[in-house]
Each structure stands twice: as structure tokens, then as C-alpha cells.
Amino acid sequence: MIDFRSDTVTRPSKAMRDAMHNAPVGDDVYGDDPSVNELEAYARKRFDFDAALYCSSGTQANLLALMAHCERGDEYICGQNAHNYKFEGGGAAVLGSIQPQPIENEKDGSLCFNKVAAAIKPNDCHFANTRLLSLENTIGGKVLPLEYLAQARDFVDTHNLALHLDGARAFNAAVDLNVDITAITKHFDSVSICLSKGLGAPIGSLLLGSPALIDKARRWRKVLGGGMRQAGMLAAAGQYALEHNVNRLQDDHANARYLAQKLNKLSGFTVDMSNTTNMVYATYSSSINIEELAQALKLQGILFSPSKQLRLVTHLDITREDIDTFLNALAAHI
Incomplete structure (x- = not known):
């Protein structure tokens, strides 16, 4: 089949399948899977974060980030077209009791910071507590410029918010901008990276953040049924994707x-x-x-x-x- 529906339909190559077949495995819930541990260690170094967590999907990685940043009754701000608002089943509200506050995306996919500022709730018991701004890059195939990401970092610092990146296709943005991925991810407190789209792995995403945030996300992953056992064969595919399928x-x-x-x-x-x-x-x-x-x-x-x-x-x-x-x-x- 010639399949234009999505880049999620990619199939693992023979070399990736060989890496999966040969991967050493253990019980990841106990922290004993060497291939998962190797992937998370590789990701920490590759993206210049202090901690990483292997997740079953991008939806799970985004939800874990929201639940790690926010408590029940908190709010996150995102784009009206953001995947973690529009296409992830309302998980933040259903499972995290977190209120989304969508803002209309501009034509280039960005959010107007004046509109975002106007949506931040005052410190008042009538309102949810605004904790997080979530951006997506690429969004609808459009690339957010590096200058915009730097402005977003300044904005959240000014307003005492955290900043999350849904980076399902962040490598597409980096390749388009001709920069290393860290030129994008350095602006964010947490980042999700999908391994199963253009990078070609059969399953999996990474969540990156501080050790405290990842510890919290790891607990929520278990609560949500995301604790995987001998997941090393899948992690090996993800590592192969990062090492061979970016350029x-x-x-x-x-x-x-x-x-x-x-x-x-x-x-x-x-x-x-x-x-x-x-x-x-x-x-x-x-x-x-x-x-x-x-x-x-x-x-x-x-x-x-x-x-x-x-x-x-x-x-x-x-x-x-x-x-x-x-x-x-x-x-x-x-």
C-alpha cells in the first residue's frame, strides 16, 4: 500500500527489526530492562535533560507531562489546534482533573502572547490555577521559529509558568531549521518526543524533564497502566530510530x-x-x-x-x- 494518511504508518526496517530481536531485556517496572535504561540514558544526553522516561505513546507522554506539572483543579494553556487538547481524548480533564484553556492558533501555528497573558487566571478561588503553557512544534506541519521559542521562555518566566513542548515531530522542525534538536528543546521544562512517526519505530515516545518531574511522571505512568515489563525490544527500536533515522x-x-x-x-x-x-x-x-x-x-x-x-x-x-x-x-x- 502507498499510505499518505500519516507518518504513524511507518514500518520498522530489517535493521531495526534485527536490533529489536537482539535487544537484552528485563523488567522495566523494576528498572531492570537494560535496553530501556540505555535508551533513557541516551535520550538524557541527546536532548540535554537530566531525566527521561520511555512511554508507550505520545498521548501518554503528553498526559504524563500535564499530570506531573499540574495538580487537580489546575489549568494549562495551549493552542486550539494543539494535539494534547484536540486529539487526545480529553485525557487531561478526564484523568488528571486538569482544565485546558485553549487559545486560537495564529496562521503560522504560534500563539499570541498577549492573548495567552489575558487567559492567565488571577489568584482567586473562583478560578483554576494557571500552571503551564504547552506548545507544539511542528504544528500542522508548520515550524515555530527559534526566536519565538525564546520569547515563549521569557514569557513563562515573567508569568511564573512552566513550559511544555509537544515535540511529536520536533526533529522535523530541527531538520527544517538546520539546527540540532537541543536548539529547540533547551527552552522547555519538559518535552515529549515521538519515536513512531517519521523516525520509524513501531511504538513509543520519550518524556524529558527534571528528575523530580520524571519521578512524578513515572508514578503516574504506572497508575495509568503504562508500566511495561520486557519492553527492551521496543526501546531498542526507538534507539535505532534516534541513531539512524533523523537526517x-x-x-x-x-x-x-x-x-x-x-x-x-x-x-x-x-x-x-x-x-x-x-x-x-x-x-x-x-x-x-x-x-x-x-x-x-x-x-x-x-x-x-x-x-x-x-x-x-x-x-x-x-x-x-x-x-x-x-x-x-x-x-x-x-
Whole structure:
């Protein structure tokens, strides 16, 4: 299948599978899994944090961060389009009793700090306690500039807030900006990093923070059913992804640009050309029945998610030839 639905559909390579097969394992709940311990030690050094925690998913890592930063009745501020507000099942409210305060994202994906400041609650028993600002980078395929991240750090310091990064695709941002990942993560008190999207691992995310925050998150991970036993085979895949699959993200970005340029020339489609990473967003004319088109292409082994605005995602299992196949199939059906 040629699958444009998400970069979560990536499959482990033979070399990654070999690393998984050969990984030494133990019981991670007891702290005895050497491969998990090696991954967490590697992550501490790689991202320049004092502590790291291996998690089963990005949703879990984000929720653990929120629950470690906030207590019951506290509040976090995020974007209206933030994944940990819009796409994670309301976990902060349901499981953490934490109130989200969404702010409308600007067109570039950022949050206006004047709007954020206006949303911070006063020290009054009528209100939740505002504790945290959560940003996402990339967000909708858009990259938040380093200057903006520095401003965010100054803002939270001024307002006595903590700062979390949903960095599910932070490496895409770093590759696009041509900087080391620490140029992004250094501004934050906690960071989640997904290993199972463009990096190609089959499962897993990392949460990074201070030892105190990670100790608290580790406890909440157990409470939430996230204590894994012989997880070393999965951790080995994550470490392989970090060591081998970061620089190749630029191939995904180049393929996305190629797809965007070609699709924008196809009759009936208009592409947002402002994205610079691995996501292509397109609108289409009313004459196109997108549901029928999706079903027709599925029969040809091509998958995409039909919606009012198309999102097409490139990843390590999408080649330039796959894109041409997709475009030719589209042209034949419109």
C-alpha cells in the first residue's frame, strides 16, 4: 500500500527489526530492562535533560507531562489546534482533573502572547490555577521559529509558568531549521518526543524533564497502566530510530514539496504552499467527490484520509515514485 494518511504508518526496517530481536531485556517496572535504561540514558544526553522516561505513546507522554506539572483543579494553556487538547481524548480533564484553556492558533501555528497573558487566571478561588503553557512544534506541519521559542521562555518566566513542548515531530522542525534538536528543546521544562512517526519505530515516545518531574511522571505512568515489563525490544527500536533515522527526514520534506508542487498544478486542487516539512494540505473543488475518490484509489493500493481539507503526509515508506503513482491515479479519476 502507498499510505499518505500519516507518518504513524511507518514500518520498522530489517535493521531495526534485527536490533529489536537482539535487544537484552528485563523488567522495566523494576528498572531492570537494560535496553530501556540505555535508551533513557541516551535520550538524557541527546536532548540535554537530566531525566527521561520511555512511554508507550505520545498521548501518554503528553498526559504524563500535564499530570506531573499540574495538580487537580489546575489549568494549562495551549493552542486550539494543539494535539494534547484536540486529539487526545480529553485525557487531561478526564484523568488528571486538569482544565485546558485553549487559545486560537495564529496562521503560522504560534500563539499570541498577549492573548495567552489575558487567559492567565488571577489568584482567586473562583478560578483554576494557571500552571503551564504547552506548545507544539511542528504544528500542522508548520515550524515555530527559534526566536519565538525564546520569547515563549521569557514569557513563562515573567508569568511564573512552566513550559511544555509537544515535540511529536520536533526533529522535523530541527531538520527544517538546520539546527540540532537541543536548539529547540533547551527552552522547555519538559518535552515529549515521538519515536513512531517519521523516525520509524513501531511504538513509543520519550518524556524529558527534571528528575523530580520524571519521578512524578513515572508514578503516574504506572497508575495509568503504562508500566511495561520486557519492553527492551521496543526501546531498542526507538534507539535505532534516534541513531539512524533523523537526517533522512529531509527526504520526507523534499518529497512533500514535490507532492505539493505537482498537486497544486492538478485541476481542482489548491495547495497550501507555506508548509515546509512532511505535511501537504490541499483544498479541492466541489465537483470532486472525495469519498468516492478515496475508495477508488484504495482499490489501487493508495490510501489517504478523505476530509474537507486533505492532509497528505510523506514518510520513510513513501518514495518519489509512489508520489507519481498517486498523482497519476488522481488525474485519471477527476
